[in-house]
Amino acid sequence: MRVYLFIALVAACATYLFTPIVRHLAIRLGAVGEVRKRDVHTIPTPRMGGLAMLCGFLTAMLFASRLDFLQGVFRQNHQAWIVMAGAILICLLGIADDVWDLDWMLKLAGQLLIAVFVAWGGLQIIALPIGSLVTASPTISIAITALLIVVSINAVNFVDGLDGLAAGIVAIGGIAFGIYSYILARTSPSYASMATLLDIAMVGICVGFLLHNWHPAKLFMGDSGSMLLGYLITCASIVMTGRLDPATVSTSIYLPAFMPVLLPILVLFLPVLDMMMAIVRRLRKGQSPMHPDRMHLHHRMLRIGHSVRGAVLILWGWAALIAFGSIMLLFFTPWHVFIVFAVAAVALTVATMSPYLNRLMHGTVEEIPYDERGKTGGGERRRNGRAKHIRNA
Template structure:
């Protein structure tokens, strides 16, 4: 465990140190996000922060390949280097978008090509939990892997709208993944796990970047960062659950936690929900699925009345509830987890709606008082009208 904490610290420290340099580079080359109608920030801010996170991640991976505890993960196995190569490519694609605002179809095509490259390089979902674990054909494995990577990349990209939001959500998911993959690795002769290694390094770069990205942000991660984080968290989940041994584990027992397609959705529940709502909303209005608007979850939080920091913290809370709740059954009985889940849902719901209720309840009380006064006046007028009729000869 201490080795993993060291790796996370190294990844976070390197990211924190190089990010100011990346900020100056972004300003120099013109990677500065102009204020658009859908944006929350009010002044032009440099982006391309994903390059700093990539450097932190790459440094952590190279360092891990040189220490005794994890060096065995890199021997006779090119999967780790394929993942790193894919991270470089996806970050470069994001940097191109940060600089030139690529067309969404071109960007999607690039994401798909990189995902296929990584899948052909060895990162694949081999076993599918359909009642019992079955081995998928190479073409099906590549297809499912590529679709899952592209979906996760865009889910994180969609939710990246407030300072620190995307990095925090991915960090929370990374912690949940790391805890679970570490538990799985403890059943093996060596505690070393590539999934845990990727997770802790990813958590480290998220924390290192948030220190520069907290509101008001000095630098945005841009597409180079959001796409990188979506890619890494999916790679970790595939490494952890994509190669289960059908002979050693029966999927019906661990279906909810082993399913490779379900795990990223649980951890990235808010980004996936936001992405699905946006696609449905835009298609229903006859727009492109990538057409920008101000109807994302974080926009709605601000419209309710939350500050930027408050909205981010509450959305982090919802992300933690889903991500951590998905692995709590490993440590506690299910009914205890459900009780805690319900309590947390109630508390988060109150926190989410508090600004609206704080503003709306006095308005409702004033409206009720005005309505009651109007009724009293009407009744008084009616009574006077009735008394007058009785006094007529």
């Protein structure tokens, strides 16, 4: 465990130190956009923070490759190097979008190509609780893996709308997933686990970046960061669950037979929910699934009356409840977990609706106008030209 904590610290420190450098680079490259009506922030702020996160991740992974405890996971196969290569490619695609505002179809095509490359390189889901995918067809395995990567990338991208929101949600999911993968690793002769390593390094870069990205943010992660985080958390889940055989794992650890499929969904429940709601909403209006609007979960939180920080903390709470609720099943009976989950859900519901309830108690229920809130955040972003005024360091 101490080795993993050391790797997390390396990732956090490296990301924290690289972020100011990347901020100045983003300004020089013009990765700064004008504030639009749908944006939550009010001051033009540099993007491209994903480059700092990538540097922190690669630094942590290179450190890990030199440690005796973790050298084995690098020598067993080349999955670690495939993951790092894919991380570089997906981050470069995001940087291109942050700087040049790529068309959404071109960006989606790039995501799919990178996902196929990673799956073809050996990072695949080869078995599900219903049977082996490789036995059916290696092509099916690659297709399902690539689809999962692309969906997760865009789910995190959709939820990246407030300062610290996406990084916090992914960090919470990474901690939950890291606990699960560590428990599974302890049943093997060696505690070393590539899945745990990826999770811990990802949590570290999220924490390091949050120190600069907390409201009011000095740098946004941009598409380069949101796509990188979606990619990494999916790779970690594929490494851990993609090769598990439900028949070979003790039921005391591997509770439901579909846990390898359900856990990644639960970890990314909020981003996936927000993405699915957005796609349905836009298609019903006859719009493109990527058409921007101000109806995301974080926009709704602000419209109810929450501050930026309040909305982020409450959404973090929901993410933690869903992610850790599934992990609690490993240690407690389902009935006890249900009671704790229900109590926490009621508390979070009250906190979520508190501004509306306060106005209701005072006899006024109208929504607070969107432009009257203190706004500083990420949001779906598109550059309309180089900003003339940028937030001071």
